[in-house]
Amino acid sequence: MLHVFACDGDRLRWAREAEGVRTPLPTEAVWLDLQNPTPEELARAEALMGIKLPTREQMAEIEESSRLRITPGAVHMTALVLVWADTDQPRIVPVSFVLAGGRLATIHAVDPQPFLAFRRRVTRSGGAELTAEAVLAALLDGVVERTAAVLRRVGLELDTMGSRAFRGRALPVKGERRDDTRTLKRIGHTGHLIGKAHVSLSTLNRLLTFLARGEGWTPAKRTRRWARAALQDVTGLGEYAQFLSGKVSLLLDTTLGRINVEQNEIIKIVSILTVTLFPPTLVASIYGMNFVTMPEKNWTFGYPLAVMLMILSATLPMIYFKRRRWL
Numbered sequence: 001m002l003h004v005f006a007c008d009g010d011r012l013r014w015a016r017e018a019e020g021v022r023t024p025l026p027t028e029a030v031w032l033d034l035q036n037p038t039p040e041e042l043a044r045a046e047a048l049m050g051i052k053l054p055t056r057e058q059m060a061e062i063e064e065s066s067r068l069r070i071t072p073g074a075v076h077m078t079a080l081v082l083v084w085a086d087t088d089q090p091r092i093v094p095v096s097f098v099l100a101g102g103r104l105a106t107i108h109a110v111d112p113q114p115f116l117a118f119r120r121r122v123t124r125s126g127g128a129e130l131t132a133e134a135v136l137a138a139l140l141d142g143v144v145e146r147t148a149a150v151l152r153r154v155g156l157e158l159d160t161m162g163s164r165a166f167r168g169r170a171l172p173v174k175g176e177r178r179d180d181t182r183t184l185k186r187i188g189h190t191g192h193l194i195g196k197a198h199v200s201l202s203t204l205n206r207l208l209t210f211l212a213r214g215e216g217w218t219p220a221k222r223t224r225r226w227a228r229a230a231l232q233d234v235t236g237l238g239e240y241a242q243f244l245s246g247k248v249s250l251l252l253d254t255t256l257g258r259i260n261v262e263q264n265e266i267i268k269i270v271s272i273l274t275v276t277l278f279p280p281t282l283v284a285s286i287y288g289m290n291f292v293t294m295p296e297k298n299w300t301f302g303y304p305l306a307v308m309l310m311i312l313s314a315t316l317p318m319i320y321f322k323r324r325r326w327l
Contacts, residue, residue, distance in 0.1 A: 002041040003033040005122060007130055014122050031135045032105045033115065049100045053107060054078070059094040067203070068210045074100035075217055077210065079203040081112045081143055082196055085150045090193050092200050097136055097207075104132035106139070114142025133223045137230075144204065144230060147197050148237055151244065154190055154197075158247050161186065166254065180259055187255060191248040198241040205234050272321060279313030 004015040006028045018025050025032070025048045032045045034053075046053050051074045058066065059078055067078040077099075080092040095108040106115070118139060161183065211219060211227035219227075287306045299305070 001035040002037060002045065003035070003119065004029050005031040005033070005135070012122050012130060012135070014119065030103060030130065030132055032103065033119070034105065034107045035111050036109055037107065045105055049074075049098070049103055049105055051098070051100045053098060053105060054096045056109070059096050059107065064206065068206065070217055074098060077207050079140075079143070079207045080200050081108070082147055082150065082200045083110045083112050085146075085193060085197075088189065090196050092196050097139075099132055099136065102132055104135050112143065112146070114139060114146050118142055131220075133220055137223060137226050140204070140208070140230065143200075144233055144237070147200060147204075148233075150193065151197055151237060151240055154194060155240075155244055157186075157190060158244060158251060162247065162251055180255070183255055184252075187248060187252050191245065191252070194241055194244050194248060198238065198245070201234055201238045201241060205231065205238060208234055276314055276317050276321075279317065280310035283310045283313055
């Protein structure tokens with residue numbers, strides 16, 4: 001899919017009429033957004049940009065020199081962007097930004113939410129980003145803000161789970177239903193999401209450092225100034241993501257420890273009940289023996305005496321356990 005945005009006077013316009021296969025791309029195009037492009041769309045974009053755009057294999061490279069490189073007449077940058085953060089399967093997908101000939105081309109397989117929001121904003125108001133570098137700054141700002149919103153939501157969720165984990169009760173209150181399996185899944189999903197966000201922020205940090213320095217090419221002063229400010233935001237978000245990772249580890253250890261304590265408590269109770277019921281069982285076993293010469297068989301109060309003996313043999317160990325504070 002190819003989306004074309006062109007400069008129309010003092011505003012940025014979504015040139016939908018240029019997205020047809022047979023329609024030539026306008027020379028005033030500023031941003032070419034390619035989502036899962038077909039070979040024909042890729043060829044049209046390359047013809048207008050005057051360069052070769054990166055392939056999926058090149059976008060998947062993890063070397064720094066492959067993600068941030070300068071070629072004659074073009075600057076290639078690739079970042080990993082967090083997508084599907086509101087689902088059970090968050091992902092990070094490579095998004096390439098190519099600056100060449102005063103135009104910006106973006107290539108991605110999954111449409112990030114900030115890109116969709118920017119296209120909607122341009123459709124409604126026309127936008128104010130009239131240069132390729134300004135569009136690049138607006139898109140990266142959206143990615144950073146989206147990641148910050150995800151981390152903020154995750155932080156609130158961790159606070160909620162933490163308040164339940166640290167309220168000081170080993171066992172649930174009466175009438176409370178607590179699903180430890182679901183809690184562990186939520187903690188695991190949260191940690192997985194934070195890890196994805198941290199990887200994305202790391203690539204954004206390197207990309208913004210590359211823009212702020214402008215080594216090997218000459219970005220506009222406004223772009224370098226914006227990149228330095230955005231770099232501070234990304235650095236702070238990276239530190240916050242590390243802090244949240246620590247909270248996830250603490251919450252996971254606390255939850256597993258609480259589950260272990262509850263299991264030990266249950267085993268303790270079962271063990272005490274086993275010891276408590278052993279003497280009555282022994283008494284009942286003895287008096288259940290079928291020997292004719294047992295003197296108690298001819299006693300008038302033999303049966304009540306045996307019952308009282310079983311009750312005392314169960315009660316006395318319980319009293320002893322209570323005094324030793326084992327119960």
